[in-house]
Every structure is written in C-alpha cells, then in structure tokens.
Amino acid sequence: MQYEGVLKKMQTEIGHPIQYYMVFETDFLNVNQVLDKQLTITFIKHQCLNCGNDRPIYRQGFCRTCFFEIPSAGDWIMRPELSTAHLDKEDRDLEYEKRIQLQPHIVYLANSSNVKVGVTRKGQIPTRWIDQGAHEAIEIVEVPNRYLAGITEVALKDYVGDKTNWRTMLTNTVVDENLVEWREKLRPHIPQEALPYYLSSREETQLEFPVLQYPTKVKSLNLAKTPSYTGTLKGIKGQYLMFEDNTVFNVRGSEGFYVGITVN
Incomplete structure (x- = not known):
C-alpha cells in the first residue's frame, strides 16, 4: 500500500x-x-x-x-490570555477571531507525563487530550470565551504545570493521579471572573492508546x-x-x- x-x-x-x-x-x-x-x-x-x-x-x-500574516497563527492561539475579540479589538482579522474566540472554552487538567493545565475550545474535547497523549483528564471550568479561559490558565500555572514532557509520555513512565482532588485543590486560585463557571460534577475521562x-x-x-x-x-x-x-x-x-x- x-x-x-x-x-x-x-x-x-x-x-x-x-x-x-x-x-x-x-x-x-x-x-x-x-x-x-x-x-x-x-x-x-x-x-x-x-x-x-x-x-x-x-x-x-x-x-x-x-x-506572521494569517489570523490562525496569531499569538493568542498559543497564549489565550492575549485574546481581544471580546473587546471588539482586532489582532489580524476580527471576524475570524470572533468566530474562534467567542465560543465556549474549557480549562482542564490532563495527565500525560505529569498533571498539567490547558485550554481548548469545548468542541475539541476529547480531541485535545488525545493529541497531548493524556491517559486521563478532567474539566475545571467552561467559560464563554477564550480570554476567560486564558486568564484562568495563567492563574493556575502558578500551582500546576502547563507543559508535557513528551519523552516521559512516550515511554509511558507516568503515574495515575486523582484529578478530582487536583481540581478541588486548585479551585481557590481560579480568577473571580471564571469562578461561576466551575465544573464541580465532572468525572475523569480515561483514554486508551493503541x-x-x-x-x-x-x-x-x-x-x-x-x-x-x-x-x-x-x-x-x-x-x-x-x-x-x-x-x-x-x-x-x-x-x-x-x-x-x-x-x-
């Protein structure tokens, strides 16, 4: 073939x-x-x-x-806290940015090499977790735009990692964690603007790779x-x-x- x-x-x-x-x-x-x-x-x-x-x-x-020109490669892609569409402020293409940024986003915990915090659009769950090689993951908040997700991630990065060690992930030298307990531990550090969107009832999702x-x-x-x-x-x-x-x-x-x- x-x-x-x-x-x-x-x-x-x-x-x-x-x-x-x-x-x-x-x-x-x-x-x-x-x-x-x-x-x-x-x-x-x-x-x-x-x-x-x-x-x-x-x-x-x-x-x-x-x-350096197209809207789908703007800085706010990698750094959601830089999103400005909710302010009606353009980066490269306001119509595109509104379409992507002004939709529900999830801040989550994923365990691929260690517990880390991340952000993705709601429609990208569980795809985002799969792409990161996470064998378990859980939602923290579901907010109405990318900016709120971004500032939540920034706040939580002081207390949990935001990077995956890809070598550890690929050799599968990982340890199961209680992500519900992790989420509860991080709850006091969620920004006030995002706290009303806290997801207290979500359970862990387990993922099996081939x-x-x-x-x-x-x-x-x-x-x-x-x-x-x-x-x-x-x-x-x-x-x-x-x-x-x-x-x-x-x-x-x-x-x-x-x-x-x-x-x-």
Whole structure:
C-alpha cells in the first residue's frame, strides 16, 4: 500500500483503543490497521498548509510569510490570555477571531507525563487530550470565551504545570493521579471572573492508546535531516508514531511536509 500527501495532524476517533487516521487529499490511512507492519516514510517536498507553496516550514505547518500574516497563527492561539475579540479589538482579522474566540472554552487538567493545565475550545474535547497523549483528564471550568479561559490558565500555572514532557509520555513512565482532588485543590486560585463557571460534577475521562510496545529510550525522527526512514510501527500516542527501534515521529510537528508512505 502506498500513500502520498502533505502531513497534517492525525484525525482521531474515541474508542478502546483510540482510532487514528492520516487524511490526504484523495485518500486516508487508518493507522491502527498498520500496527506491527513496516512503514517507509519519505520526504518529497514542503507544502505550506496555507499558501500551498513549496517553501520551508517555519511553524505550525506554515511558511514564514504565512505564519506572521494569517489570523490562525496569531499569538493568542498559543497564549489565550492575549485574546481581544471580546473587546471588539482586532489582532489580524476580527471576524475570524470572533468566530474562534467567542465560543465556549474549557480549562482542564490532563495527565500525560505529569498533571498539567490547558485550554481548548469545548468542541475539541476529547480531541485535545488525545493529541497531548493524556491517559486521563478532567474539566475545571467552561467559560464563554477564550480570554476567560486564558486568564484562568495563567492563574493556575502558578500551582500546576502547563507543559508535557513528551519523552516521559512516550515511554509511558507516568503515574495515575486523582484529578478530582487536583481540581478541588486548585479551585481557590481560579480568577473571580471564571469562578461561576466551575465544573464541580465532572468525572475523569480515561483514554486508551493503541500501543503494542513502548520505546525504552526515544530517538526523534526529523525528516529534514533524515528524509527517508523505514521501521516497524509499534504504537500511536498523542500525535506520535512509535517504532520498534525506539524511533518516534511527531506527525503534527511535521505538518507541511509532503511525504510518501509505503506499507510493507
């Protein structure tokens, strides 16, 4: 089987285990179905996810020009507390920013390598947790806009982490935590503006990833340095493919790379 196209974040479907799909322009691959099979991934060219041109990818699948111009790469994407659409104030494109920012957002706790706080749109639950490789997660507040979620995250970062150790996540050296207790412990630190939206009755969500074998010491595949790689797929977690020789490949981190994939 052969596939070709530009890499984008793998699409997922909740299940036991989670189902993963690589979606290309004219085809798709259910990645779960090729576990324990040999894959060859070959870099062909770059293809910016916005302009489509063969230019070096700068960040988030975009070339440098697009990254600094398009509204979907504004600073408020990574730093929700910078959102200003609720003030009717434009960053790059007010219509786009209102559409994304002025909708319900969730502040949550997720445990992938350690307990961390995060923000996502309500419609991205549980996708966001899956993408982070969290084996358990829980909602803290559901607020009406991105700004409120952002200031809540900033306030809670003084008391809990906001980063995932991807190496720990991929080797599965993680410890189960009581996220209900964590949420209650953090409640006094939620900003007053967000406190009315506290979700006291939500339970933990447990997530099961399709992994046959975890790597013992991860080696990251960078297609810019190694344009062709062959290995036996042993697992999928977060947005990573994990191979028998301890190589791991971050699909989302390689967005904008146009590749060929052969399944042997």
